[in-house]
Amino acid sequence: xxxxxxxxxxxxxxxxxxAVSIAATVTVLIAVxxxxxxxxxxxxxxxxxxxxxxRVDIRAYVSDSAKVAxxxxxxxxxxxxxxxxxxxxxxxxxxxxxxxxxxxxxxxPSITDYLSTNPIPANFRIKPTQAERADEIVQRLSPQAAxxxxxxxxxxxxxxxxxxxxxxFIQWAGLALITILLVASILLIGNTIRLSIFAxxxxxxxxxxxxxxxxxxxxxxxxxxxxxxxxxxxxxVALLWAVKVxxxxxxxxxxxxxxxxxxxxxxxxxxxxxxxxxxxxLVGAIGSGITLxxxxxx
Amino acid sequence: xxxxxxxxxxxxxxxxxxxxxxxxxxxxxxxxxxxGEFVFLVGxxxxxKSTFIRLLIKEFDPTEGAIxxxxxxxxxxRRSKVPYLRRAIGCVFQDFKLLAGRTVYDNVAYALQVIGExxxxxxxKVPEILALVGLADKGDRYPNELSGxxxxxxxxxxAFVNHPRLLIAxxxxxxxxxxxxxxxxxxxxxxxxxxxxVIMATHDREMVDKMQMRVVGLENGxxxxxxxxxxxxxxxx
Numbered sequence: 280x281x282x283x284x285x286x287x288x289x290x291x292x293x294x295x296x297x298a299v300s301i302a303a304t305v306t307v308l309i310a311v312x313x314x315x316x317x318x319x320x321x322x323x324x325x326x327x328x329x330x331x332x333x334r335v336d337i338r339a340y341v342s343d344s345a346k347v348a349x350x351x352x353x354x355x356x357x358x359x360x361x362x363x364x365x366x367x368x369x370x371x372x373x374x375x376x377x378x379x380x381x382x383x384x385x386x387x388p389s390i391t392d393y394l395s396t397n398p399i400p401a402n403f404r405i406k407p408t409q410a411e412r413a414d415e416i417v418q419r420l421s422p423q424a425a426x427x428x429x430x431x432x433x434x435x436x437x438x439x440x441x442x443x444x445x446x447x448f449i450q451w452a453g454l455a456l457i458t459i460l461l462v463a464s465i466l467l468i469g470n471t472i473r474l475s476i477f478a479x480x481x482x483x484x485x486x487x488x489x490x491x492x493x494x495x496x497x498x499x500x501x502x503x504x505x506x507x508x509x510x511x512x513x514x515x516v517a518l519l520w521a522v523k524v525x526x527x528x529x530x531x532x533x534x535x536x537x538x539x540x541x542x543x544x545x546x547x548x549x550x551x552x553x554x555x556x557x558x559x560x561l562v563g564a565i566g567s568g569i570t571l572x573x574x575x576x577x
Numbered sequence: 578x579x580x581x582x583x584x585x586x587x588x589x590x591x592x593x594x595x596x597x598x599x600x601x602x603x604x605x606x607x608x609x610x611x612x613g614e615f616v617f618l619v620g621x622x623x624x625x626k627s628t629f630i631r632l633l634i635k636e637f638d639p640t641e642g643a644i645x646x647x648x649x650x651x652x653x654x655r656r657s658k659v660p661y662l663r664r665a666i667g668c669v670f671q672d673f674k675l676l677a678g679r680t681v682y683d684n685v686a687y688a689l690q691v692i693g694e695x696x697x698x699x700x701x702k703v704p705e706i707l708a709l710v711g712l713a714d715k716g717d718r719y720p721n722e723l724s725g726x727x728x729x730x731x732x733x734x735x736a737f738v739n740h741p742r743l744l745i746a747x748x749x750x751x752x753x754x755x756x757x758x759x760x761x762x763x764x765x766x767x768x769x770x771x772x773x774x775v776i777m778a779t780h781d782r783e784m785v786d787k788m789q790m791r792v793v794g795l796e797n798g799x800x801x802x803x804x805x806x807x808x809x810x811x812x813x814x
Binding site: 281284291292295482484485486487488489490491492493495 | 634657661663664665668670674675678688690691693735
């Protein structure tokens with residue numbers, strides 16, 4: 280077809296309907312901004328929950344009186360569990376290493392110097408493949424003879440369970456919120472476009488009477504939708520960028536203690552920005568293309 | 578779209594249009610209009626003139642009967658082909674139906690852009706036709722800056738710029754004073770003289786009597802008379 284003619288028609292129409300075009304653009308801007316702020320936040324929370332789940336580890340404490348054969352048996356069982364896919368990895372930590380671990384956690388490690396013997400049992404540090412199935416591993420390992428009766432096999436059950444509940448909640452709530460926001464934005468944008476086309480339904484009627492095909496009428500509207508969607512999304516991404524650099528990055532810098540590294544990640548800004556801009560253009564195009572259908576039946 | 582040839586331009590065969598079970602637009606109308614004819618459709622409001630015209634451009638289909646335009650059976654014409662039918666028929670309406678946001682020039686040019694005419698031909702043809710309707714110097718005006726008669730001339734220019742073989746006018750002088758109406762009539766007559774078939778719905782009594790053209794009288798959706806050199810009112814000699 281004739282892209283230049285259609286582009287010129289679209290620009291003419293935007294100029295002729297400045298108020299409505301601005302309304303559509305601002306609607307896209309707001310919707311994209313909300314999504315653009317929410318999506319990375321949701322992904323960040325999701326990712327930090329995941330990295331917490333990653334940290335769940337199970338300790339199988341080996342009795343000081345366990346015989347070598349019994350420890351080997353325990354290790355064999357762990358290998359079986361690993362083959363079954365329950366256990367991701369495990370390490371043996373002997374008494375000295377265990378004590379060393381403790382010393383590292385203490386503010387004043389020198390107090391362990393006062394111990395006459397090493398009271399810390401050797402243990403297996405086990406990483407489950409899925410935090411949700413830690414319980415199963417505990418049950419499989421507990422009957423082993425090498426396990427210390429008093430200490431047994433442990434993981435932070437309560438913390439882990441709480442963590443998992445929170446994780447599930449965040450996941451569902453986040454998905455629900457994103458869905459609601461997405462639907463709301465599409466409805467809002469669709470409504471604005473409908474308003475703008477309704478204002479011009481007489482024009483569409485005349486075009487049809489002169490013998491314009493549906494696509495001849497539709498193309499300028501679609502291009503107009505894309506332009507409004509693009510402009511709205513680009514402005515919105517610029518605004519998001521400003522907020523990210525001016526507020527979020529600053530805030531992260533202020534709260535980050537220099538010692539720990541935040542393992543949680545979120546979507547990169549360029550990817551997010553491009554996605555949002557593409558979405559804005561798409562919603563504009565589809566929104567006006569579909570809405571126009573009703574008015575083309577003359 | 579319209580097939581060339583000397584056969585009738587329009588054929589109605591037993592055409593009935595029912596809007597509702599109780600509302601009849603046309604009632605069993607059969608008639609034929611030859612190429613190059615000038616035909617007045619007359620009758621009171623609600624007699625079926627507009628229904629007749631809207632059927633011709635396939636705004637809707639008849640409930641019964643068949644319509645042929647330029648050798649095309651409209652019943653067999655697919656919806657997607659309707660735009661091509663309308664390009665072959667020039668339409669003039671009582672309310673002008675101009676695009677308010679476009680200049681006179683752009684309104685006429687739109688009809689050419691729709692058929693994919695190249696910009697150079699458009700730039701040549703639009704001033705030509707504007708000169709023909711006597712609006713050579715009003716190309717850059719907007720419709721609402723013009724008088725009713727001038728707006729109707731724009732709409733005629735748009736209808737005729739493609740040189741269609743059939744031109745339909747639905748009460749083209751309905752909103753105009755008698756003097757202006759004469760100018761519009763003369764324009765339509767000149768267009769008819771170029772060989773274009775013109776069908777004009779009207780209830781402008783004086784005009785019909787003066788023109789001495791074929792008159793088809795409609796009442797309650799039925800053809801009540803069809804006279805070769807008719808007058809507005811039925812005259813029994």
